[in-house]
Amino acid sequence: MFQASRGRRWAVVLLVPFLLGALLWASSWSAPADPPAPRHARAPRTPRPAASPDKPLRLAQASAPAQAAPAPSSPAPSVSRALPAPSPRALKLYQLGKRLGVHEPRLEDPCVAPSGATCSRTALAPFFESLDALSSREAASPTVISAFGNSLIAGDRIVDVIREELGATFGDGxxxxxxxxxxxxxxxxxxxxxxxxxxxxxxxxxxxxxxxxxxxxxxxxxxxxxxxxxxxxxxxxxxxxxxxxxxxxxxxxxxxxxxxxxxxxxxxxxxxxxxxxxxxxxxxxxxxxxxxxxxxxxxxxxxxxxRPGIVLDTLGVPSADANLFLRAREDIFRTQLAERSPRLLLFILGGNEAKRLEWGRSKLAEVEEGLRTFVRRSRAAAPGSACLVVGPIDAVRGGNGPKKLAQRPYLDEVISIERQIALSEGCAFFDIFSAMGGSGSLARFVDAGLVHEDLVHPRGHGLDILGQLITDALLRSWVDAADPRRQAALAPPLQASEETR
Missing domain, CATH: 2.60.120.1360 (Jelly Rolls)
Structure with missing residues (x-):
């Protein structure tokens, strides 16, 4: 969670570059930007130029390391990694996110191959290497993302933003x-x-x-x-x-x-x-x-x-959780996932797990075992893939009085379990609950008319913001991972209490 003082600093950091960018966008842009591609356009697209340092970097703002670190012991990627210029949609979501209290989206990308005081390989390296190949035009085939999730993913709008934003930068496959x-x-x-x-x-x-x-x-x-x-x-x-x-x-x-x-x-x-x-x-x-x-x-x-480009398979099922995904017959699951040969396994789960815990239909041990088994089954079918676990969004239930919309129980426990499993299994983790503003964030989405009447499913730009947060977290980590010195701070080792919880 972000502390209040940090949130104020972040608001200032966001506001200053946006105002500067708005003033300098027309006068200092060295070459005119291509017109934005229409939604769902299928033709190959020219990668966006990198954003100028004095322009807004979507919801993910660059930040420098807190202190100098030892020189890297392994070579940095040959491709220059830089955040792309924000799309018109991202700029609008950036402004809406500020009003809703959205925080800086950063994920934890643990080091899976330490090299002295630095890191030679992180959990997301296979995916980032594919992005490098697309960026340098050395790729010969598409980069596939397999996105598993519940009704939020089945509705396709969250992953549609990820698909389109990454496709605008790296090509549409x-x-x-x-x-x-x-x-x-x-x-x-x-x-x-x-x-x-x-x-x-x-x-x-x-x-x-x-x-x-x-x-x-x-x-x-x-x-x-x-x-x-x-x-x-x-x-x-x-x-x-x-x-x-x-x-x-x-x-x-x-x-x-x-x-x-x-x-x-x-x-x-x-x-x-x-x-x-x-x-x-x-x-x-x-x-x-x-x-x-x-x-x-x-x-x-x-x-x-x-052709090279991004392909994102929407594998979302209404009412699903990790244990229900295990209903898929293992031989079919393995064969089809191997055929797709993804470079990123994306697990966006947790909301239904928290609800079933609240209703007494599941236990914490079952939630942990189901997600761990599902992650392992998927990684066994696609051993060359990176993996990212995205925690559940904020969840509320109706009430009366000052706590009209109270946070649902078990949400913190599910987030903790998912983080522990992700990092211990060599996957990255993104706490989207904290990124969207933590406890009370869904109530703000409700007040803005961005949640359906069931108080569970965001709609419209509410879904777009969630997709933009995941996109920006991935892009920010892609840039950060070019510097092996940063990795120790991105995913600190699990404490013993977390490993055995």
Missing amino acids: GRGVLAMDRLAPYGPRVRAGFARGGWEPRTLGEVKLAELPFGISGIYHRSTTTKASSRFALDREPRGTLWWLDVPRAGRLSVHADGQELARAEPQGSGQAQALPFDIPEGARHLEVVADGRGATVLGVVLQHQ
Whole structure:
């Protein structure tokens, strides 16, 4: 938590560069900035120039080390790392964040390879090395982020900000894992097709466990009518993959582009998950997946480019927690995650864990065991990936009198457990609860009209701020990690009480 005096210093630090930047933006910018890319644009984008020192650095403001440190014993990255200039959206969120009491977003990136008094490698090094390759134009393929989470992630807006902000700086690699249709008749369709006919969605977050197994997406769609289909707009992707279940007595599946059949899946009744790759004709505008009969089951559709850039797979499931993600069948989970080959595993969980602890439906030991197992299972499937655990946001419940919106119990305990697991498992940790302003921050979001009536789910710019905080924390750490001398202060060793809690 930030102390009050530190918060006042931070407000001054934020205000001065913003005012200077506003005055100097037009007169001192050496070259005109490219016009902002439209939301969800798919064409490759030129990386943004680095921000000038006298201009605002989004929500993440640069700060110098407290004191000089010994010279590094390992070479710094060959790529010059600098925070990109803030996007127009980031500038607006920066101003809104100041009014809401948002704090400087910094994550803990522990050293996994100490070198004397310095650090030669941190937990996020695999991801940062991929960003370096994208930044230097040496990358030959996309950098994939696999983002697991609950309804906050399933709604896609938080990760959409991460996807677009990183994509504007490092390039856009495409959409990644998509669903056959939305899970409800509302919400965005960026990660889903337009379904026709009957498709029954099932998720691993349901109270009653579904009869068929899940993969990494945590959802599947099963046809309930003949000729049920789903249509996806194409963006010049050269290849795709259909993930499907070989269910006994199920109808076959076929994939078409502008009416031309590209591939066909003939069920044999093995009960196994299958991957059906297909080439997409150049210039095709629409892809369609068709179920010839009932019972055809689709786990997902993968569409992305071969070009370098950021791909973020939205793997969010409403009502999910780490233990529910363990319902995914391990062999399918491992195979699909290995196929995606992410460079960053992003776990954004904790809100449902805290609620189930409050309701007496879970125990702290179960929460700890579930998250640790899920992290380990994911890392075993993608051993070359970095990982980042993001704690839960502030949570409140309604009341009367001066404590009309009181913080929910067990939130601090869940944050402590998640931090302990992250750092002990070699992952980075981001305390987004503290970054959004700590206790009382969600009440301020409520007063600003940025939370739904359920007092649980932020909406609109409230979600955008959370996505911007995660983005800025990653970018700030990417810059800081270029100096091995800074690492000792970024993630101090766990105390014995934390290791055994």
